[in-house]
Amino acid sequence: MSDEERATVVQLHNEIRNSVALGQLKNWPAASDMQQMSYSNELEELAKTHLENCVFEPGCIGCNIGLDNRPGQNLYAMAGPANWTRAVNFWGQAPIDFVMPSGPGMPVRMKVSVLSQLLWSKSNKVGCAWKDCYAKTGNSLYLCNYMPAGNEYGGHVYMSGQACSRCPKGTCCSNSCPHKPQPAYEGLCARLPAAATKTTTLRSASVAGGIHDFLLCSALDRAHIKTHCYQPLWTLVGGGIKQVCSSTKPMSEVIPSQAEWIQDAAQTFAPQENTVVTKHGLKIKYDFLVVAMGIQVRFDMIEGLVEALETPYVCSNYSYNTVTKTYQAMQALKEGNAIFTYPATPIKCPGAAQKIMYLTDAYLRKEGRRDKVDIIFNTSMGVIFGVRKYADALWDVVKGRGITVNMKHELVQVLPNKREAVFRLLDSTANPKETVTFKYNMLHVVPPMTPSAILKTGPSFTDNTGYLDVDGETLQHKRYPNVFGIGDCTNVPTSKTAAAVAGELGILRKNLTNVMKARHRPKSYDKCILAEFDSKAEPLETFPFNQAKERTSMFYMKRDMLPFIYWNLFLRGYWEGPGIFRKAMRLGFSK
Structure with missing residues (x-):
């Protein structure tokens, strides 16, 4: 084997594996844990030993190693000079006979073959x-x-799901690894070298994981993430109005x-040392830090979910990974209960919990099936919405549409085999653990x-609820003056929404700039950062009409206008909320 042949073998293997991992082959699910191949001279020597006597059968002939240590094998025979492209492509085009998984994260199984x-x-x-065995x-x-x-x-060939989303321990997504493997592949998990630790010093850094990192990239030039999702659009994706691909x-x-993009996840904060350590051992020293990590979705906190x-x-x-299932469930719903839940924790985009319920109601009416379906909203909260004005309007909506609302009902368990959902009654005084069970069809x-x-991980970095402990008016950390936070x-x-972040951006930009220039007191933050109502739950509406009333124009704004603002203004740091328009529409008489 020449070096050129070795490189060809590895490249052909990785190209085929990468195309499968990215879901580029028709009818094949993407792979979430596909590892990148590297060449092994030891395995080559075993292959030479096996072929020494021109025996065309598997079994690691002449290996003299135990069964547990024997390699997997693929064999190919053809006349003529060496042609590794033909051999590997033959294995890659073997007949397909595999079990399609039922959802993301499920194992893909295939009939045992050279392809598997x-x-x-x-x-x-x-x-x-390879060996010339023409004589034999x-x-x-x-x-x-x-x-x-x-x-x-x-075993299973691979796990289905978004490429690189389940990279095994000790690996990283090839095209974003800190050690920069060459060549790099978007869908393959590359092994980390034995030592992958180095130190980088930055003037300012942003540790991000939510939608807020991108506006900070524009303002502060630091962030990390691979694919960005405009999550507010998922309401319309779930309602069958938009495609999920349009949200990314x-x-x-x-x-x-101009940003220095560190494609790695934060693992440890050491604010007393002005250091962030990443998952793969990179130590980042900073002068100033902005934390915008978003909030974690925890399906695992509900038993059976x-x-x-x-x-x-x-x-x-x-x-x-689940938003496209909503419209499918809506289409399949013929009768029975359609239950919509709201948890007992703070959540991002709280209004989205009800929006999909109203879209389901509209869809069922359009299809003529609404009278056969009971729509139920089980919420852990004691109110239907946090702002009194809009709550009153929403009560009129649910009553008019025949939707049942159950307060203080927290989902704690799902029994998929029985199609049952178990809710804890939070207002039960007789028995704090009392539950009630609902049958569901959706x-x-x-x-x-x-x-x-x-x-x-950072000492005195969070409050007692686990959130970054910042001043509510300045967004500056209460203990570390060179640390700021924004968002969820x-x-x-404030409510955990993109609109809230838009309002926070301007004050963060000014205050961080002042601190970086050694100015003392940051400018005060007026807290009017939530779209259409402030942090005191008082209406703060943009338009000069009653926004509590259902309007088609507001639907078009969400569907068409807000995505445009998001991609073209918000992410570039040019959108600090609708305040300027609110004042203009009220001739300056507004906050």
């Missing part, structure tokens, strides 16, 4: 040899050995070209949400 070994996600080393067999024989071996009895853009199209989401009856608009779940546990990860008393 080539795609075995855990195999990350390959070593090959009339062909040249080709053999590739793989470790860890594939085609394991009872690659990070490379959103982050400013993760398994239930693999069934066609349970859905959620709060995840890219169950839309808004999961509990929590701040990232990583925030707690903070304990600022």
